[in-house]
Amino acid sequence: MDLSVESGRVDVWAEHPRLTRFTCPKCDQVLPVYDHTEERTFRHLDSCAFLTYLHARPPRVECPTHGVLQVALPWAEPMSRFTVLFERLAIDVLKECDVEGARKLLRLSWDETWHLMDQAVKRGLAAKPHVVPAKVGVDEKSAGRGQSYITVVSNLDTDTVEYLADERRQASLDGFFEKFSTEERKGIAAVAMDMWDPYINSTRQHLEDANDKIVFDRYHLMKYMTGAVDTVRKQENRALLASDNKTLAGTKYLWLYSKENLPERHQDRFATLRGADLKTARAWAIKESPRHFWSYKRRGWAEKHWYFWATHSRLQPVIDAAHTLKRHEAGLMSYFTNRVSNAGAEGPNSRIQAIRVSARGYRNREHFKTAIWFHLGGLQLYPAIP
Ligand SMILES: [Zn+2]
Structure with a gap:
C-alpha cells in the first residue's frame, strides 16, 4: 500500500x-x-x-x-476500470444530479462519468425483461436545437419508458411493435398518442382493432382548438387595427386561458371582451365547449351538438380544427373506453422535460436517449456485488 x-x-x-x-x-x-x-x-x-x-x-x-x-x-466487472462498489456509488450520484454535478462530486472527467452512465444503461437494457405493456403512450420529443426528434414509448401502468427511436416517422414506432410477436401484440389494449399520422399508421399496421385501441389525448384536442382561437384573434385584430380599433390589441393571452384559470385581475376586462360582438369571442366559446366533452358518458354528443356548431361558425380556423377532430373522432371517443392519457403530471412525459432542462452536457441525441433510459427506463442499473 x-x-x-x-x-x-x-x-x-x-x-x-x-x-x-x-x-x-x-x-x-x-x-x-x-x-x-x-x-x-x-x-x-x-x-x-x-x-x-x-x-x-x-x-x-x-x-x-x-x-x-x-x-x-x-x-470489478470484466473490462471495467472501476470497482463494483464505486460504480454503484456513481449510479446513486448520477440519479440525483446531472452529469456535470456527478462529475464534480465523484472527481472524474466528464467522459468517465458519462461512460459509467452509459454502461449502467447497457447493463440495464441487457437485463430488461420482455414484457408487453397493456397501456402504451407514444410521444415525440424535440431533442435539442434544429428539427431533431425522438419517439418515446412508455408503459402507462408502470410509468416507465419502454422504447426510444430517432425521428417521429412511421418507422420510428414500427420498431416498438416489431419487438413483439403478433400474438403478444394482442396484449396491447390501448395506445395514447397525438393526432400524428405516422404514429396512427404504424399502430394500424401492427394492431388488430387499432381503431378501438388508439386514444387521442384530451390535451391535444385543446391544443388544436386553442390554436384555432388564436388564429381567429390574429386575423380579427389585424382587420380591426386597419380601422384604428384597438379592442383586441394585447389580448392574446386572455383567450388562451381556460375559463376557470383566468386570473382574477383580468376577469372584468375579459367579461367585456366576451360580451362584445367579436369573432374571437365566438371562437373562444366553441373552444370552451368541448372541454365538457369528457364529462359526457354518451358517445355521439360531439357530433350532434358541438361539431354542428363549430362547422357552422363561419370561422375558417375553427371549421378546420373541427374537421381535424372529426377525422380523428374514433380516437377521441376511445377515451371513454380506455381512460389512458400521456399527459399525467407524474408520467415519463413531464419528467423527460425535466431531464432536458437539466441536460446541460447531453451533447447530442444519443446522449439524451441514454439519459432518458437511465432515469426513466425502470432498469436494473447496478452491477451485482460479487
Ligand atoms: Zn472452461
Missing part, C-alpha cells in the same frame, strides 16, 4: 497467495494459474477523502475446453 499526502491518493496492490487455484470464467472448472496479465488499475471508493486506486495483475488460467482466459475478479 502506498499513501501519498501530497497527491491525496492511496494506492493498493492486490496479490494472491502462491499456488492459489482459480476457476475458468466460462465453465467454473478449478485450475492452476497459467500466467498474469499486465497490471490494471481500478478506481475504488475513497479512503479518508483520499482518491483510492486498486492495482492488480489479474491471473489467467488455461482451461482444456475454453483456452487461456483471465479469471473473474471479485471486485
